[in-house]
Amino acid sequence: MSLEALIFDVDGTLANTERDGHLVAFNLAFRELDLDWVWSNELYHELLDVTGGQLRIKYYLEKYNTGFLHDDLDNFVASIHALKTKIYVRLMSEGAVPLRPGVERLFNEARAAGLRLAIATTTTPANVDALIANTLGKDALDWFEVIGAGDVVPNLKPAGDIYTYVMDKMNIDPSKCLAFEDSYNGIISATSAGLKTVITVNEYTDKHQFDGALVVLNNLGEKNKPFKLIKGDQTDSSYVDVGYLQELHAKHC
Numbered sequence: 001m002s003l004e005a006l007i008f009d010v011d012g013t014l015a016n017t018e019r020d021g022h023l024v025a026f027n028l029a030f031r032e033l034d035l036d037w038v039w040s041n042e043l044y045h046e047l048l049d050v051t052g053g054q055l056r057i058k059y060y061l062e063k064y065n066t067g068f069l070h071d072d073l074d075n076f077v078a079s080i081h082a083l084k085t086k087i088y089v090r091l092m093s094e095g096a097v098p099l100r101p102g103v104e105r106l107f108n109e110a111r112a113a114g115l116r117l118a119i120a121t122t123t124t125p126a127n128v129d130a131l132i133a134n135t136l137g138k139d140a141l142d143w144f145e146v147i148g149a150g151d152v153v154p155n156l157k158p159a160g161d162i163y164t165y166v167m168d169k170m171n172i173d174p175s176k177c178l179a180f181e182d183s184y185n186g187i188i189s190a191t192s193a194g195l196k197t198v199i200t201v202n203e204y205t206d207k208h209q210f211d212g213a214l215v216v217l218n219n220l221g222e223k224n225k226p227f228k229l230i231k232g233d234q235t236d237s238s239y240v241d242v243g244y245l246q247e248l249h250a251k252h253c
């Protein structure tokens with residue numbers, strides 16, 4: 001079975017959007033709405049256990065701000081989140097967050113090699129479009145055969161729904177794909193959908209459990225900037241390219 005497709009998570013995998021995008025946007029939205037909520041980096045680290053911005057706000061209220069009451073909480077949270085999305089999209093248009101090392105290179109190499117590309121993420125679709133368009137250009141949105149994002153599926157990660165949704169649309173079997181993730185919730189999601197996963201950790205996820213990952217790396221690496229192998233088979237590769245992915249796939253899938 002040969003490798004045919006790569007399916008990418010977005011937040012934390014393609015870019016450090018959680019720290020430099022989402023967290024900033026949540027706090028700016030709170031301030032604009034005259035809420036005295038301020039999420040620190042430490043608190044956000046804990047809140048990231050819950051995927052989905054609206055659920056994350058509710059989790060914050062239930063666990064860290066129990067005194068806050070509202071008689072129409074669902075709509076109130078939805079309105080905060082809509083403002084947060086608007087702010088996030090603006091931040092992306094200002095170039096707030098670059099892609100992580102090796103991401104653009106790997107997209108280009110994969111396309112040149114005829115691999116199919118897709119996205120499977122929990123974040124709101126407008127956020128994905130804004131990140132891609134502002135880092136790679138608007139045309140790059142067409143590089144992805146399917147962009148599965150947000151609540152197009154009933155259950156967010158760690159459920160496998162979003163990966164299954166994407167593979168259904170591509171009409172492809174998981175054995176012909178690899179997933180790229182950065183977090184525990186992400187690998188559980190990909191694994192539940194039958195996928196093998198390449199992990200690149202970040203500051204929020206470097207202590208997570210990644211049992212079953214094909215490999216755990218600090219990032220995808222570049223020719224002049226090798227990755228650090230955190231977990232997985234020793235290799236002569238120093239950056240993730242199509243050849244290395246084919247090798248991993250042939251050995252483990």
Ligand code: XBP
Pocket residue numbers: 009010011012018022050051052053054120121122123124127157183185186
């Ligand atoms: C991403 C998420 C999202 C983002 C915020 O997780 O959980 O909720 O943090 O985006 P993953 P929204 O990387 O596993 O897909 O506020 O639009 O939900």
Ligand code: MG
Pocket residue numbers: 009010011012013181182183186
């Ligand atoms: Mg992620």
